[in-house]
Every structure is written in structure tokens, then in C-alpha cells.
Amino acid sequence: MLHGRIAEQARIMRLLAGESGALMVRGEAGAGKSALLAFAAEIASDQIVLRASGTPEESHLPYGGLHMLLATTRPRWKHLPAQQRDVLDHLGQVPGIHAAGEPYLPAWNLLRHLAGRGPVLCLIDDAHWLDRESLAVLSFCVRRLAAARVVILLAAEGELPALRGIDELDLPGVDRQAALDIVAERRPGIVPQVRERIVGDARGNPLALCELAAGISPAQVEGGLSPLGLYTGWPGRSRRADQLYGERLRALPERTRFLLLLAATDPAASLPELLAATRAVPAAHSELFTAAGATPADLAPAETAELVEVRQAGLTPRHLLILVAAYQSAPVSARIAAHQALAEVSPERRVWHLAAAVLGPDEEIARELAAIGTSSALERAAELTTDPRPRARRYAAAAVAACDAGQQRRAADLATRATELSAEPSTLASAARVLATVECEIGSPTKAARMLLDSAARIGDDDHAMAIVMIADAIRLFGYSGDEGLAAQIAAAVWAAPAASRAPSRVARSGAQPTWSTPLARSLPTLAKIMAGDPFSGFAAIGELVEHTPALATQQAITATSLGLMAADAGSALRLTNTLVTDCRHQDLMGLLPYALQLQAQALLLSGRKAEALRQATEGLKLARDLGQTHRVGHLSGLVALIAALSGDEKRCRAYAESSLAYCADHDAPASAALATWALGLMELGRGRAGAAVEHLARVVAGPAHHPVVAVHCAADLVDAAVQADLPGAAAEPLALLERWAGDTRQRWVGAVALRCRALVAPDGEAEPLFTGALDLHGPSPASFQRARTELAYGQWLRRIRRRSEARSHLRAACAAFESLGSTPWAERAAAELSATGEASPAEPLPEALRGLTPQERHVVSLAAQGSSNRDIAAQLFLSPRTVGYHLYRAFPKLGITSRTELADLLRQAGTGFGTITPAADMTGHPRPG
Numbered sequence: 001m002l003h004g005r006i007a008e009q010a011r012i013m014r015l016l017a018g019e020s021g022a023l024m025v026r027g028e029a030g031a032g033k034s035a036l037l038a039f040a041a042e043i044a045s046d047q048i049v050l051r052a053s054g055t056p057e058e059s060h061l062p063y064g065g066l067h068m069l070l071a072t073t074r075p076r077w078k079h080l081p082a083q084q085r086d087v088l089d090h091l092g093q094v095p096g097i098h099a100a101g102e103p104y105l106p107a108w109n110l111l112r113h114l115a116g117r118g119p120v121l122c123l124i125d126d127a128h129w130l131d132r133e134s135l136a137v138l139s140f141c142v143r144r145l146a147a148a149r150v151v152i153l154l155a156a157e158g159e160l161p162a163l164r165g166i167d168e169l170d171l172p173g174v175d176r177q178a179a180l181d182i183v184a185e186r187r188p189g190i191v192p193q194v195r196e197r198i199v200g201d202a203r204g205n206p207l208a209l210c211e212l213a214a215g216i217s218p219a220q221v222e223g224g225l226s227p228l229g230l231y232t233g234w235p236g237r238s239r240r241a242d243q244l245y246g247e248r249l250r251a252l253p254e255r256t257r258f259l260l261l262l263a264a265t266d267p268a269a270s271l272p273e274l275l276a277a278t279r280a281v282p283a284a285h286s287e288l289f290t291a292a293g294a295t296p297a298d299l300a301p302a303e304t305a306e307l308v309e310v311r312q313a314g315l316t317p318r319h320l321l322i323l324v325a326a327y328q329s330a331p332v333s334a335r336i337a338a339h340q341a342l343a344e345v346s347p348e349r350r351v352w353h354l355a356a357a358v359l360g361p362d363e364e365i366a367r368e369l370a371a372i373g374t375s376s377a378l379e380r381a382a383e384l385t386t387d388p389r390p391r392a393r394r395y396a397a398a399a400v401a402a403c404d405a406g407q408q409r410r411a412a413d414l415a416t417r418a419t420e421l422s423a424e425p426s427t428l429a430s431a432a433r434v435l436a437t438v439e440c441e442i443g444s445p446t447k448a449a450r451m452l453l454d455s456a457a458r459i460g461d462d463d464h465a466m467a468i469v470m471i472a473d474a475i476r477l478f479g480y481s482g483d484e485g486l487a488a489q490i491a492a493a494v495w496a497a498p499a500a501s502r503a504p505s506r507v508a509r510s511g512a513q514p515t516w517s518t519p520l521a522r523s524l525p526t527l528a529k530i531m532a533g534d535p536f537s538g539f540a541a542i543g544e545l546v547e548h549t550p551a552l553a554t555q556q557a558i559t560a561t562s563l564g565l566m567a568a569d570a571g572s573a574l575r576l577t578n579t580l581v582t583d584c585r586h587q588d589l590m591g592l593l594p595y596a597l598q599l600q601a602q603a604l605l606l607s608g609r610k611a612e613a614l615r616q617a618t619e620g621l622k623l624a625r626d627l628g629q630t631h632r633v634g635h636l637s638g639l640v641a642l643i644a645a646l647s648g649d650e651k652r653c654r655a656y657a658e659s660s661l662a663y664c665a666d667h668d669a670p671a672s673a674a675l676a677t678w679a680l681g682l683m684e685l686g687r688g689r690a691g692a693a694v695e696h697l698a699r700v701v702a703g704p705a706h707h708p709v710v711a712v713h714c715a716a717d718l719v720d721a722a723v724q725a726d727l728p729g730a731a732a733e734p735l736a737l738l739e740r741w742a743g744d745t746r747q748r749w750v751g752a753v754a755l756r757c758r759a760l761v762a763p764d765g766e767a768e769p770l771f772t773g774a775l776d777l778h779g780p781s782p783a784s785f786q787r788a789r790t791e792l793a794y795g796q797w798l799r800r801i802r803r804r805s806e807a808r809s810h811l812r813a814a815c816a817a818f819e820s821l822g823s824t825p826w827a828e829r830a831a832a833e834l835s836a837t838g839e840a841s842p843a844e845p846l847p848e849a850l851r852g853l854t855p856q857e858r859h860v861v862s863l864a865a866q867g868s869s870n871r872d873i874a875a876q877l878f879l880s881p882r883t884v885g886y887h888l889y890r891a892f893p894k895l896g897i898t899s900r901t902e903l904a905d906l907l908r909q910a911g912t913g914f915g916t917i918t919p920a921a922d923m924t925g926h927p928r929p930g
Contacts, residue, residue, distance in 0.1 A: 001185065002032065002035055002036070002039060003174060003178040003179075003181045003182050003185075003206070004174030004175050004177070004178025004179070004181075004182075004206075005032060005035075005036065005171075005174070005178075008025075008036055008169060008171065009036070009039055011023070011169055012036060012039065012040050012043075012153070012169075013043065015151060015153070016040065016043065016044055016047075016119075016121070016151060018151075019119050019149045019151070020145045020146060020148060020149055020150055020151060021145060021151055021152075021167070022142045022145060022151070022152040022153070022154075022166050022167065023151075023152075023153050023154070023166070023167050023168070023169055024127070024154045024155075024156060024160065024163060024166050024167065024168045024169065025037070025153070025154065025155045025156070025168075025169045025171060026155075026156055026157070026158070026168055026169065026170050026171065027155075027157070027170065027171030027172075028157060028171075028205065028318070028319055029157060029207065029244050029319055029321070030205045030206060030207020030208055030211075030240075030244075030319065030321065031171040031172075031173070031205060031206065031207070032171055032174075032206045032207075033125070033155035033156075033171060034125050034155060035206070036155070036171075037123045037125055037153060037155055040121065040123060040153055041121070041123060044119070044121045046118075047118060047119040047120065047121050048114050048115075048117065048118055048119070048120045048121070049120075049121045049123065050069050050070065050072065050073065050120065050121070050122045050123070051068075051069065051122075051123045051124075051125075052065050052066075052068040052069035052122075052123070052124045052125070052130070052134075053068070053124070053125040053126050054124070054125070054126040054127055054128065054129030054130040054131075055126065055129050056129055058129075058131070059129045059130065059131055060131065061131055062131055062133040062134075063091045063103060063131065063133045063134055063137070064130075064131050064134065065124070065130035065131055065134030065135075066091055066103060066107060066133070066134040066137050066138075067091035069122060069124065069134075070088065070091070070107065070110060073110060073114060076110065076113060076114060077089075077110065079113055080106060080109055080110060080113070084105065084106035084109060084110075085106075087102070087103050087106045088103060088106050088107070088110070091103060103137055104136075104137055104140045107137050107140075107141060108140065108141050108144060111141060111148060111150050112147070112148045112150075114150075115148040115149040115150050118149070119149045119150075119151070120148075120149065120150045120151070121150075121151050121153065122150065122151065122152045122153065123153050123154075124138070124152070124153070124154040124155070125154075125155050126155065126156065126157075127154040127155060127156040127160060127163075128156040128157050128158055128160060132162060135160065135162035135163060136162055138152065138154075138162075138163065139162050139163050142163065142166055154166075172204065173203055173204020173205055174204045174206060174209075175204070176199060179199040179202065179204055179209055180195060180199060182206055182209045182210060182213070183195050183198050183199065183209055183212075183213045186209070186210050186213040186214055187213035187214060187216070187221065189221060189409075189628065190213065190216075190221050191221070191222055191223045191405075191406055191407050191410075191590075191627065192406065192590060192623075192626045192627065193223055193225070193405065193406075193407075193588075193590065194216070194220060194221065194222075194223055194225060197225065197230060198212045198213055198216075198230065201229075201230060201267075201320055202320055203320065205319065205320065207240065207321065208319065208320040208321055211238050211240055211241060211321060211324065212230055212231065212320070215231060215238055215324075216230060216231075219379075219410065222402070222407045222408075222409050222410030222411075222413075223375065223376075223402060223405055223406075223407035223410055224375070224376050224379060224402075224407075224410060225376055226352050226355075226356070226376055226380070227268070227349055227352055228265065228266055228267075228349065228352055228353070228356065229264060229265065229266070229267050229323065229327065231264075231323070231324045231327060231328065232264075232265065232327060232356065238321065238324050238325065238328060240321065241321035241322075241324040241325040241328065242325055242328070242329060244319075244321055244325070245307070245319075245321060245322050245325040245326075246325055246329055248305055248307065249307075249322075249325055249326055249329060250329070251305075252301050252302060252305070253298065253301055255278070255294045255298040256298050256299060256300075256301045256302050257326070257330075258278065258294070258334070258338070259274055259275075259278065259294055259298060259299055259302075259315075260302060260307070260308070260315070260322070260323070260326040261326050261327060261330045261334060261335070261338050262274045262277050262278070262338050262341070262342060263308070263314065263315040263317075263323060263326070264323035264324070264326040264327035265327060265335065265338040265339060265342060265353075266342050266346060266349060266353070267314070267323060268314070268349070269314055269342060269345075269346060270312065270313055270314050271296070271310065271311065271312050271313070271314055271315070272312075273314075273342070273345045273346055274314065274315070275294055275295065275296070276344075276345040277338070277341040277342050277344070277345050278292055278293060278294040278341070279292060279293055280340075280341040280344035280345055281337050281340075281341045282337060282340050282341070296310065299315070302315075306318055307322050308322065335356075336357045336359075339353040339354070339356045339357035340353065340354070340357045343357070351365060351368040351369055351372070351377075352377075354368075355369060355380050355384065358384065361384050361385065361386045362384045363384070363385060363386070365381075365384055366380075366381040366382075366384040366385045366394070367381070369381035369384070370394055370397075373397075373401070374401060375398045375399075375401035375402040375405060375407065375410075375411075375414075376398075378394050378395075378397045378398035378401060379394075379395070379398040379402075379414060381394045381398075382394035382395045382398060382417075388421045388422055389421075389422045389424055389427075391421055391422075392417075392418045392419075392420075392421035392422030392424065392427045393418070393422070393424070393426075393427050395414050395415075395417045395418035395421065396414075396415065396418035396427045396430040396431050396434075397430070398414045399411045399412075399414035399415035399418060399430070399431060399434040400430055400433075400434055402414055402434075402591075403415075403434045403437050403438065403591055404554070404587075404589040404590075404591050404592055405588065405589065405590050405591050406590035406591030406592075406593075406627040406629075407591065408438045408441060408442060408591070408627070408628065408629070409438075411434050411437075411438055411591075412434065412435055412438045414434075415430075415431035415432075415434040415435050415438075416431070416435070418430070418431045419431045419432075425458075425459035425462035425463045425466070426459075426463060426466065428455060428458065428459060429455060429456075429459050429463060429466045429467075429470065432451060432452060432454075432455030432470070433452065433455075433470065433473065435451060436448040436449070436451045436452045436455075436473070436477070437591075439451060440477060440480070440631055441629040441630070441631050441632055442628065442629065442630050442631065443631070443667075443668075444481075444667070444668035445477045445480040445481045445631065445668060445669070445671075446477075446481040446483045446486050446668050447668070448477050449473075449474040449477035449478055449481060449486055449490070450474075450486065450489065452470045452471070452473050452474045452477070453470070453471065453474050453489055453490065453493050455470060456470040456471050456474075456493060457493065469556070469559075471490065471493055471494060472559050472563075473559055474486075474490050474493070475490060475563070476558070476559045476562040476563065478490060479562055479566060479671060479709050480631070480635070480669065480670075480671040480672070481668065481670065481671070483670075554580065554583050554584065554587070554589060554592055554596075557576050557579065557580045557583075558580065558592065558595055558596065558599065560576055561573050561576040561577055561580060561599045561603070562599065564576065564603075565599065565602050565603065565606070566709055567745050567747070568606070568713075568741070568745045568747045568749070568750050569745070569747060570603055570606035570607045570747075570749075571607075573599065573602070573603035573606070574600070574603040574604065574606075574607055576599075577596060577599050577600035577603050578600070580596045580599065580600070581593070581596045581597060581600050581616075584596045590623070590627065591627065591629075593620070593623060594620040594621075594623045594624035594627065594629055594632045594636070595620075595632060596620075597616045597617065597619055597620030597623070598616075598617065598620050598632065598635065598636055598639060600613075600616045601613040601614075601616040601617035601620065601636075601639055601643075602639065604616065605639075605642070605643065608781070608784045608785045608786070608821065610643055610646055610647065610785070610821055610822060610823070611822060613643055614640070614643045614644075614647075617636055617639045617640050617643060618640060620632070620636050621633060621636040621637065621640060624636055630663065630667070631667070631669060631672070633663070634659075634660050634663035634664060634667065634669050634672040635660070635669070635671065635672040635675065637656045637657075637659045637660035637663070637672075637676070638656070638657065638660040638672050638673075638675030638676035638678075638679060639675060640652070640656045641653045641654075641655075641656035641657035641660060641675075641676055641679035641680070642675060642678060642679040642682065644656060644679070644683075645679045645680070645682040645683035645686060646682065646686070646785070646821075646823050646826075647822055647823060647824060648683075648686055648687070648823065648824035648825035648826075648828075650683055650687070653679055653680070653683045654680070654683075656676075656679075657676040657677075657679045657680050658676075660672050660673070660675070660676035661673060661676050661677070664676070670705070670706075670707050671707050671709065671710060673705050673707075674700045674705050674706065674707035674710035674711070675710055677696050677697075677699050677700050677705040678696070678697065678700050678710055678713070678714040678717070680696045681693045681694075681695075681696030681697035681700070681714065681717060681718070681721070682697075682714070682717055684696060684721075685697075685717055685720060685721050685724075686823070686825035686826055686829075687825050687866055687867070687868070688724075688825075688829065688863055688866065688868045688872050688873070689866075689867060689868050689869070689872045690721045690722075690724035690725035690871075690872045691725045691869060691871055691872055692872075693717070693718075693721035693724075693725075694718065694721045694722055694725050694727060694730055697714055697717055697718035697721055697734075698718060698730060700714050700718075701714065701715055701718050701733060701734050701737065702733055711734075711737065712737055712738065712741040715734035715735070715737045715738040715741070715757075716734070716738055716753045716754075716756070716757050718730065718731070718734040719731045719734050719735050719738065719757040719760060719761070720757070720760065720789075720793075722734075723760045723761060724872070725871060725872070726871070726874075728761060731757075731760070731761050734757075735754075735757050735758065735761065738750075738753065738754045738757055739754045739758070741754075742754040748777045748778075748779065749777070749778065749784075749786055751777050752773075752774040752775070752776075752777035752778045752786065752787070752790065753774070753786055753789075753790075755770045755771075755773050755774035755777065756770070756771065756774040756789065756790045756793055756794075758770050759771045759774065759793070759794075759797070760793060764797075764801060767797055768797075771790065771793070771794040771797065772794075774790045774794075775787070775790055775791070775794070778790060784817065785817070785818075785821055785823065785826075787817065788813070788814045788817035788818050788821070788823075788826070788830075789814075789826075791810040791811070791813045791814035791817070792810070792811065792814040792818075792826070792829065792830050792833065794807075794810045795807040795808070795809075795810035795811035795814060795830075795833055795834075795837075796811075796833055798810065799811075799833060799836060799837050804837040804838055805837075807833075807837050808834060808837050808839050811830055811833050811834040811837065812834060812839075814826075814830040814833075815827055815830035815831050815834055818830055832859060836859075852894045852895075853891055853894060853895075857887050857890060857891040857894075860873055860884055860887040860888060860891065861887075861888065861891050861895070861903060864888060864900055864903060865900070865903050865904045870884040870885050870888075
């Protein structure tokens, strides 16, 4: 497949559609010229296709290229005059060719004869290597193409004077997206950082993109990069690089070759550094001493051969594969000498060059590499370390850094190597956390949590603080699992571990600065109650823990934020995630960033900032896809679906929810499934389809999609839907759940929502103080989604008991809040309720087709056109289903239709926007007399 060449392909298709013409495709080696010729041959499969290709070896043979082009047509030569046949017979046979005659007319007449049988396409690749005689004949034919159905398509590097005047198509480098697609197709699974490095080095050249992607080592695929050239770590050689540039490099003087080797060894080296390196070649490499003391003049042969451009900043190769060939064609001794020499003149990259030059263990270099702290440096440091325990520690540290950078498979491999070398508790703990993180992202959060618990049990007596942190991580992963067996296992681990009570006092006695494990250890016994079959009793402890935590490391901040969201503490969660996301960006922690963005999106959503939440969730989803974090993709897809439901974007909501559920069907991801199901239920509720909303939401609260944490968050929606659907029995369990959650978290907004839901099911005489109490707890925030929901519910209740003037202020507030939040379906519901009080809301001009309907009929048919059932419409308008049916019975004949399907079509043609029809000011919400 050709990437990034749509315009060029279109140009070739237009040329072939015209049946005659010529085009020269020009570009550097690897730009995709041959691929475009192959594309032309593919779409011209029903034509006569002739091919030729120039080569350096045959460029001196007169008419060699023409002979290659016409050789397959020999059976048709019999139709030419005898003298012309004789000329073609002598093509490629230099002696006697002039005696037979020049091939200009024979070649042209043969092409015309072939064109009489069908269109002819001549494809000439590497035309810059064709002999000049063949080019002259082609030029002769090009000037006469209008008289025959012949297309000549050539590919070449540089100018061809013999064909001057022919139309040209220059091939620039492909754009960034096309480059990324090429790399992904050539080598799936490359982590984003490496993909970006390849794209940057290749500068849009498709061949270089393919060669770099195909040639890097398995460790490099997962991000094990040094700051030196990508190709310095290749396990093999690049055949294409050698084919293109090997001979030209071998023809250069020795000093010139060594300077190119130095530039290939360190592409970032400046010209002064390269020249200085030739004077720093170690004496042990005496065979290279003829290259010592090079000057800029020694680069002239490479410039003349058009291999490089020389600047003060360094050497710029005409093509990346020149450096690949220069490095890989050099003997190992020369490469070692180059690295050692550059180590003397490049302080910033000194240790990397020394590490590349050493062939055995070297503890001094290993210590310098370990001090750098990157995953690649730590891995190389481990490779140069002989003592198993420090070697294992370095592998474990490399695994942590790789995991933080999103290099999952590499991180798991490094962690496994660490556990195989040492049973040291700290090493085992670091490796276990990495393996659990990888398992959660690409496998099962339940299995990941159990891995943490097993490791915590093994190290508990040796490292209490780390054991506590690992148990807290298991609690966080329970938030994605919801597995009852896991809950029991976590609870047992907490109560069995004496570390929870001992760690804080030990820290205090030591005089050390309190760490994350100190407040965590104090709260852990209480937190464990969540795991012991009661998901409420620990929420207050979580909130207190999160609110008073000291400054945290990134992984610890993720755990704290997750616990804060469990406790509905939007303020603390948002405070933590703002720092968390910033740290991930600044420290290039790509592996943690999708998780951080997810948590920030959840905190923003909990705070009512839907638009910002969508931005963060969408970015996190894209990055998680790039990193192959399948579990994170499934969860973020559910989160995007939930935000889309709030906006009323039904198409997006369904698409993302279904994508998430499809993933969950084959994987252990109950939290993601619950989130996606909640999104579908909330979408139905917003659209007024209360019965369908109850079906979805009940699955989360107490059905097959149940998840304890998601259930408490969506309990209020189920109460609302059950009341609207006139199913009071379905509201009892979620209301009890919500009130218990409110009592435990002590969050004001949760308490307000619980009061609102209690008011929805209360008798009329008891509802008003509950509504007003809820508004007091919400506080004055005008852009709060939950406060707007309460204003809407209170206004609906006041309208229903015929206190319309009082209802209007609440409904106006709800309408304004929903509109400012971009919650379209909720804004429409509030506007409809406001109109029902007798106050007109802004509306588009009423379509002609609907002007014969009463206000109530208009309202009913607008809801019916959206797919709401009679029962759903009745719940929204406080009518009986029978009255709704009566209004539809009266409206259909007036509209000239007989079914709901016809109704939807009619309103679509009328441009009403389904649900934007606003009832007139006199609509009361009560049935008119027949």
C-alpha cells in the first residue's frame, strides 16, 4: 500500500486515462518512484505493459535499455519491414549496429503497431542509469506520442538532459502521518517514542522509514534506545543500504570513510568534534592511524560524490541510508575505535560511546550509566554488571522506567530478568509492581491485584512500607475489577499484616520525613472494610487520607487520586490530577499519562467541567491506543461514551459504549463494562426514554453489569429513570445505596443528590423541604450539572402541583445551566418544562406541517419522533400513557400520516431537529378536553 502519495497517484491515473503522454517521476533514492511505477502497472493490468530498468553495470552498453524494453515484443517484430526487423535484432549487439541502421523509426513503428491492439504503457525505472542511446530513442518517441495510444512513464534521480521538456512529477518526503503509517505497517508494535525517532531520522523518505523500522532490534522496538544512531544497535545489516551506497563508500579514501563512520556513529557530532575525534583514535587501533589528523579537505570526495553536505554543525547525509551503510560496512574494530575517539571529544555522550565500545563487564561505566537513570541507560548498566544483586536492582529500575514510559513488553521482560537474578525484597517489590501494571493494561486487573498481594505477602516482614503501598495498589485495582473473591483476599491481607500498625511508629522513631506509607498505613485497616463486603464503610477514611497526603511520587499520586474518586472527593482528585498530568508530561512518563488523563477527566466530570473532561479523555484514549494499553482503551472508551451521553451525542455515545463493551466481553474489565452501560442508560434518560434507561442502569446497580464503585455513581440516575417510568419499586434499592454512600463520604454534593432522589419518591407533602435542602447543599454554583438536575426536578414538581410561577425560576436556572454545560437533551427538557408553565422559550419558527396541531400535540409528537414510547412521554409530561395515545391519535390525521416512522420522516424533512419543537406558551401539561 502506498502511503502519502494520493496526489501523485491521481496524476498517474489521469495520465493513463488520457491514453497517450509521458511523465518523469523524480526523487531521491527510496522516495517511492518504483512503487508509483508498480501502481501504474497494477491499474493498467488490461494494457500492454513494457518494462526496463537502468543499472550502473549496463549504462555503457548502447541501446541496452531499449533492448530490455522491447525484448518481450519480439513475436510482433514480424509485422515490421525487414530492414527495421534487422535493426531491432541487432539491439544490444554493438558490432555492426550502425550498418543495420539506427533504431529510432523501428522502435516507434513497433510501439504504434502494438498500440493498434490496445493501449501501451512503457515503464522505465532508474532512467538515470540508462545508456544515452536508449534515452535518445525514448526522447524521439516522446515527441510523437500524440499520434498513438502510448504512455511512457519514467523514474529517475536528478536531471536527464536527453529528456528535457518532458512533464515532471517531483516526489517530496511523505508527510508525518504517512510516515507513521509506513512504520506501523512495516513493524507493528513499535512504541510511540521509537516511532517518532524513526520518522524524525528518515525525513519522510519511505525507503529509510521501511529500513529503519525493519532493522531495529526487538529491544529497540520497545524503546531501548541510546542517544546515538538508531542503526548502531541493529542486529544485522541493511541490504538495501549496501546495494545503494556500498560501492560508492568503498571507493572513497580511507580518511573520508572514517569521517563518515564517525558521523554515522554519532549523527549529533559537530564538524569540529568529528575532526578532533580523528586525532583521538586510541593507539591500540594502529591500522586506522592513516585516518588520524583529518582536515575538512578530506571530506571533499564525499561532497563530490554527492553523499553528504558539510556544515559547521556536522555532516548532513544526502540520504539516511548513507550513514547506515557507512556504519554497518565498517569492521568491528573500526566501530570500536570510532566510539572510543568520540568519547574523548563528546562530553554529553561520553558514557554512551564508552558503553558501545566495551565488549565485556565494566562496573565503572555501569555506575555512570545507572546515574543517568533512563531505562536504556539502566539496562545497559545491568548488562555491564557482574554481581547478580546490583545487576538485578538495575534491571528492576530499568523496568520501572520502561513501564513509566509506556514500554510495556520491554518493561515486563526487564522485570522478569530482575526476579530471576535476586530475591532481594526491594527488587522483588519493584519488579512485581511493574508486572502487575503491565498485566492490568494488557490483561486482567484482577490477576494484577493478586500479583501485588502475593508479592506484598513475601516481602511484608522485610519492607513494611512497600508492602502497605502494594496493598493500596491492589485496592486501586479492585476499583477496576470488582471481583468479590479479590475483595476478600485484600481484606485478609490487610488484617494479617502487622505492617499496618508498625510502619508509622518506626518511621517516627527514625526521625525520617513521613512518606506516603505513613498516612496510608494509618488508614489501611479502615480502607480494608471496603474489601470486606461493605463498599461504604471505608469511603470516609479514603477521603481523609487523600486530603491530607504529603507531596507524592507519580505512581503514589495515581493511587491517591483513584481512592479520592472512589470517595467522590472531586476537589482533592482534581488537585492531585493537575499535578499528576503535568509531571507525566514534563518527565516524559508516556506510560502513565493515559491513566493520569483518565483520572483527570473523571475528576473534571465530577466537577461539572464536561468539555475539559472530553478533551482529556480523548487525548488519553488516543495515547492508550498508540501504546497498546488495551484495558485503558476499553475504560476510556466507556468514559468518552459517558461524556457524549451528557452532551446528547447519541451516535458517539453508542459507538464508544459498544466498542468498550466489545472489549469487555472478551476480557476481565467489569468496571469498564459498567461505565459503558451507565453511559447508555444516561443517554436514554436524557432523551426521555425512561424505560430503556431503567433497563441499562439496573444492570449496573444490581444486575449482570454490576460494579460496586460505578453503581453508587449511577444510582441517582436509576432513581430518576424509575420515577419517570412509573416504576417505584425499581427506585428503592438505588436510593438506599445512594443514601448510604452520602452518609459515608460526607461529600456535600452526594448528600444533595441523595436528598433530590428522596424528594422524587416522597409524597407531595414531604417533597419540598427535601428539594430546598438539596439546593442548599449544592451551593450557589450556577454551572453544576447535579444542581441543574435538582433545579429541573424541583421545577417539574412545582409545575405538576400547579405552582407554575414558582417553577419558572428553577426551570430557567436549569435551562441556563444545561445550555452552558452543553448538555443539549437536558436543556431541551428544561426548556419544554419552562414552556409548559406558560413562559415561552426561544424556538425556531414552527414548520408549516405542524401549525395545525395543538401545543400539547406538538410536544407529544416531537417526543414520539425521537423514539420515546407512550410510557416515556407520559412520564416526562406527567400524563397517562392513554392520554399520550389519544394525542397521537388526534395528531396523525392532521399530519397526513399513519405511523411513527412516517412521523420521524416528516419532522426530519421539516427540519425541526427532533426535540427542538417548543410548545406554545399556553401549554399546561394537562390534557385538553376532547
